[in-house]
Amino acid sequence: MTELDCSLYLVTGRALLPPDKDYFESLEQSLQGGVTVVQIREKDVDTAEFYDIALRSKQLCDKYKVPLIVNDRVDIALAVQASGVHVGQTDMPVPIAQIEQAIQDGADYVGIGAVWATTTKNLSKPIVGVRGVGEMLQKLDGTSIKSVAIGGIKSSNLLRTLHGSVSSTNHALDGIAVVSEIMASPHPREAAAGLYELISAFRHSNSISNALSVRSRYSAEFVIDGVVDLMNIVRERSPLIHQITNNVVIAQSANATIALGASPIMATTAQEMEDLSKISGSLLINIGTLVTSAYEGMMLAGTFANAHRTPIVFDPVGVGASEFRRSSVKNLLNTWQASVIKGNAAELAALVGSNEVESKGVDSLGSGFKDPVSFVRDLARKERCVVVLTGKTDYVSDGASVAVLSNGHGLLGNITGSGCMAGSCIASFCAAAVAQEGADPKEPKLVPGDVFLAAIGGILALTISAEMAAMRDDVKGPGTFLPALIDELSLLSAQCIRDRSRLQIVSR
Ligand SMILES: Nc1ncnc2c1ncn2[C@@H]1O[C@H](COP(=O)(O)OP(=O)(O)OP(=O)(O)O)[C@@H](O)[C@H]1O
Numbered sequence: 001m002t003e004l005d006c007s008l009y010l011v012t013g014r015a016l017l018p019p020d021k022d023y024f025e026s027l028e029q030s031l032q033g034g035v036t037v038v039q040i041r042e043k044d045v046d047t048a049e050f051y052d053i054a055l056r057s058k059q060l061c062d063k064y065k066v067p068l069i070v071n072d073r074v075d076i077a078l079a080v081q082a083s084g085v086h087v088g089q090t091d092m093p094v095p096i097a098q099i100e101q102a103i104q105d106g107a108d109y110v111g112i113g114a115v116w117a118t119t120t121k122n123l124s125k126p127i128v129g130v131r132g133v134g135e136m137l138q139k140l141d142g143t144s145i146k147s148v149a150i151g152g153i154k155s156s157n158l159l160r161t162l163h164g165s166v167s168s169t170n171h172a173l174d175g176i177a178v179v180s181e182i183m184a185s186p187h188p189r190e191a192a193a194g195l196y197e198l199i200s201a202f203r204h205s206n207s208i209s210n211a212l213s214v215r216s217r218y219s220a221e222f223v224i225d226g227v228v229d230l231m232n233i234v235r236e237r238s239p240l241i242h243q244i245t246n247n248v249v250i251a252q253s254a255n256a257t258i259a260l261g262a263s264p265i266m267a268t269t270a271q272e273m274e275d276l277s278k279i280s281g282s283l284l285i286n287i288g289t290l291v292t293s294a295y296e297g298m299m300l301a302g303t304f305a306n307a308h309r310t311p312i313v314f315d316p317v318g319v320g321a322s323e324f325r326r327s328s329v330k331n332l333l334n335t336w337q338a339s340v341i342k343g344n345a346a347e348l349a350a351l352v353g354s355n356e357v358e359s360k361g362v363d364s365l366g367s368g369f370k371d372p373v374s375f376v377r378d379l380a381r382k383e384r385c386v387v388v389l390t391g392k393t394d395y396v397s398d399g400a401s402v403a404v405l406s407n408g409h410g411l412l413g414n415i416t417g418s419g420c421m422a423g424s425c426i427a428s429f430c431a432a433a434v435a436q437e438g439a440d441p442k443e444p445k446l447v448p449g450d451v452f453l454a455a456i457g458g459i460l461a462l463t464i465s466a467e468m469a470a471m472r473d474d475v476k477g478p479g480t481f482l483p484a485l486i487d488e489l490s491l492l493s494a495q496c497i498r499d500r501s502r503l504q505i506v507s508r
């Protein structure tokens with residue numbers, strides 16, 4: 001087979017056609033819209049009818065110079081001189097061994113899925129999940145085998161699917177397979193064209209960068225200027241920050257948000273997530289006191305946030321403490337894509353299944369990672385987002401650069417919820433970053449704005465305010481420190497950030 005362009009791989013199925021839509025008309029319009037490969041899949045037809053459909057489909061595909069692949073039936077593929085035959089299930093989870101087998105068998109491409117299951121109540125539960133796709137793609141490193149993700153992919157989750165389905169080695173998908181969004185559409189040409197445009201834009205941007213980091217190099221001066229700009233935007237625009245957080249810190253996190261200049265709404269119920277997603281500048285999800293009802297809200301809120309290209313800051317509080325937290329975090333991260341994951345050393349160690357750092361409930365014990373710089377960089381690449389590792393020193397990475405931040409005060413470690421407030425501050429800066437850049441629907445980035453700068457900004461705002469609070473005469477200990485910290489967040493000036501920031505950028 002000649003070089004296969006898998007960008008937009010249509011899997012047909014006459015059962016999905018809208019009423020009165022002719023199959024061949026639909027196929028031709030989807031070819032005009034930019035479908036690059038067609039796989040015909042027919043259930044419950046006899047051989048003669050399948051042959052007929054395959055032959056006419058082949059003629060249409062030839063007209064548009066698009067390869068035709070036949071699902072499962074080698075005899076029909078040969079009879080109509082199709083470009084190929086697809087073997088194996090199309091909509092069952094692909095085990096990693098099957099990828100290895102396909103490499104050995106000399107396959108031209110592999111379909112990886114099912115990424116998403118069918119939609120129920122607006123919530124797509126992943127089967128393989130985009131994080132699973134990324135792992136499988138890594139297996140294809142060094143081969144010329146193309147890859148296509150399949151299963152429940154539609155325009156509402158396309159960007160999240162493309163963004164998340166990239167391995168740590170930056171191996172991205174060659175394309176996506178679509179069934180119902182094109183086949184069930186009364187306007188398949190437009191449906192295909194919209195999908196094709198986004199896929200090609202993403203593939204282009206991912207080939208020139210890793211589509212995760214905004215810049216390949218940052219200087220400390222540039223970062224501080226950027227942070228000051230973002231802080232001003234928080235104050236000028238007062239973005240709405242939707243926070244689903246724990247009931248230990250809910251009031252102090254809301255107050256920290258207001259002090260910084262943003263506007264909090266603390267809401268957890270699934271029924272209101274769609275409405276809130278339309279008006280929020282960013283979303284914070286913190287699992288500190290996770291209950292089942294809030295978990296449902298988190299699943300939905302994140303899904304809507306991705307669809308609206310709104311940043312999600314995720315705080316997997318105490319993830320190592322229980323199996324419930326571990327499995328919930330896994331499902332959440334498989335369902336939506338965070339823009340920032342923030343945690344202390346024990347939480348981030350538990351997230352990757354490492355026992356390098358011990359935890360005690362929500363707290364981290366010991367001195368942390370041996371090589372925190374490499375740890376945050378690798379995790380950012382793996383999770384396809386900015387990672388913030390908190391502690392006496394904070395580390396922030398976009399998968400390329402690492403910012404090492406040495407501000408803060410020991411009193412932050414003596415109150416509860418300083419990490420949670422850091423999350424609220426980061427979410428406020430993320431909303432400012434989106435407002436600063438503005439959403440360009442043609443730009444294939446999951447969220448607009450420089451999330452790396454925003455994450456650094458949130459940490460600097462909290463830690464420098466903490467230093468200011470700790471110096472005050474009225475602060476006698478943790479009890480008086482907390483209200484003073486809220487005061488200092490509201491008083492924080494650009495000059496104070498410039499004078500006090502202690503940051504170093506490590507690039508490799
Ligand atoms: N000893 C310390 N010195 C300076 N800064 C600190 C110290 N301890 C914590 N901080 C700061 O406090 C913030 C929160 O970090 P920490 O790692 O304590 O979060 P956490 O463990 O998630 O907190 P919590 O679970 O109470 O919300 C970080 O920005 C960090 O820099």
Ligand SMILES: Cc1ncsc1CCO
Pocket residue numbers: 246248249288289317362416417418419420
């Ligand atoms: C103490 C505590 N327990 C669950 S959440 C929380 C707040 C700090 O993470």
